[in-house]
Amino acid sequence: EHWAWIFVLALYISIFGTVLELYDLQKSSRIETVVSTIILTTSVTVLFYLLTPFYTPSLPDNRLQIIYFYIAILLGLFVWRWAYITFISSPRFYKRVLLIGETSNIKSIVNAFNDADPNYVIVGYINCESNKKDTVKFTAVKEFSPKNIRRVIKDEGISEIVVASYDSENITPSIYSDLISLLEKGFPIKEYTQVYEDITYRVPVQFVGKDFYKYFPFSRNNKNKLYLTYRRLFDIILSLVGLAIGILFLPLILIGNALGNRGKLFYTQERVGKNGTPFTIYKYRSMVKNAESAGAVWASKNDSRVTPFGRFLRTSRLDEIPQFINILKGDMSMIGPRPERPVFVEELSQVIPFYETRHIVKPGLTGWAQVNARYGSSIDDSLLKLQYDLFYIKHRSFMLDINIVIKTLSTVIFFRGQ
Template sequence: MSSNKGIHFEVSERKILLRILDVFAVLGGLYVIGYSFEFDYFIVTKENWTWSVVLAVYLTLFGSVFELYDLQKSSQLDTVFRNVILTVSITVLFYLLTPIVTPFLPIKRIQIIYFYLAIIGSIFLWRLVYITFFASSRFYKKVIILGEISNIDNVVNTITESDPNYKIIGFVNSEKLKIDTIKFKGLVEYLPEDLPRIIKTKNVSELVVAITNPNNITAQIYEQLTLLLKQGLTIREYTQVFEEITKRIPVQFVGKDFYKYFPF
């Protein structure tokens, strides 16, 4: 299942890349301002390398705290702006209060404001470029839906309309097969026993469970999900996905939490 993680960007290498580029963007912005304007509080030089290191440590530390490197949230402009403000505010505060390894406070206190705004501007401009040109394609996610045939249409439409980066390649009907079973023609239907093979061949990165009736979680489905979970596949409940991409809760799923029936 390790090969699947290489397809989707929720991996440590991508988060490290964001951290590195954030630091380079900030130091680059401060370098330009330091040599283009009357700004001498923070000068990027070899002699003052400790200033840059401390700033980079604080920036990446508080960026992690305020989810600046959450790959899903880093593709949403409003969320990124809020997280950048929070991260930079705390970073600058701690930086100013750190003695010895950081520069002395400037005589002109307004330079502190310039320092603060320069960091915000540098990160936000770089993240704006990232969201505009890279985020959409990089967050392309192949998923399979597991749920009752009666809800598949609504689930598929909601996910694809709310987040175009989701590509639903098929579904598994959790209801027991009957002679008069309703068929859904919009997607390929797979059998539960085919899940491991399909997930591997189609490079599926996530399985979304949209089961409203716990009785539809058969022993076969339970075993397959347990196996896939142990192999490292991301398995998420539909209400989680729905709330994340729409900022709302699906009324029809309230009180029918999948986690009550499947041990994570």
């Protein structure tokens, strides 16, 4: 019986810690940034644990025991996160990396790594191009001579080499020979796009060259009938639950629409679905009438066309409740890349490589890009979201679906919808 108590407690801490972003690596590297999250996670966990009627101990007669229990969980989480910050995020665990690639690509690669993981330190780079007369110098990190690779590794404490060449033919024979020699001695040498994907959980389409087929071994679950059947059942059940919850909010939405929006309640628009097939998407209207009388315009974070009540609908995600109808019809799924408008798909597919690859699965109400990236209001934002979308398509699985559902709950709880 006591093992059941411990299991339920650990399960609650894992679930609520994830929803409340206690394990977000970008926010948990400093203790001062996670104090409020630890307190909130402890409070919610203890509340649900004590109110759970099964597989948990009965409420104690002495109320002080509840306080002792709360303090024990709070201190336990504090010690745990302190240990993580001290021993895992400590500089002694930084990876010191040497890049080998063309100078023209180094700047964007270094910036991508710095933004993704501060523990992954780019010490310097080696220009692998044989003709270096016309190359532009990059001064943000130190450039080393290709003749001194072994000395650089020893003197700089390099723990890993990352090959970031857009075209492997550019790697000179001498560098190639040194890399083979280091590899035979067991020194870690990795390809840039795989490192980028492992650190950022995105597929770096902007750095994929002619051998693109190497980077898109899409998840076998995309053709797995058992997985696809589970997904369809998952979609139907959650859509019915979502519509039932939507009915509860309908009086509030009707009143708010009558007072704040003054017009039609529903809004329909053509979007691009699986395999590029267009469909009509349903939403609660959140913008003023004739918001696009001058033509299609990118939506922005503080879009002036959004009404005050429409802003509430967007931040709470209530405007998307009608899309459960699209899911029941089979136009959409609960999880997948967000469907985009045909005019923007045509524009983006001309400037972003592999953009239409996101259409090989059904579009979703939520997705890996939605829980990790900001609102897409530009081509750069669309590129970032495409990287997340392709990562999802590549690694699509039951566990990743659950991860997205939990992260979506935190997005709704903290009103991050836009």
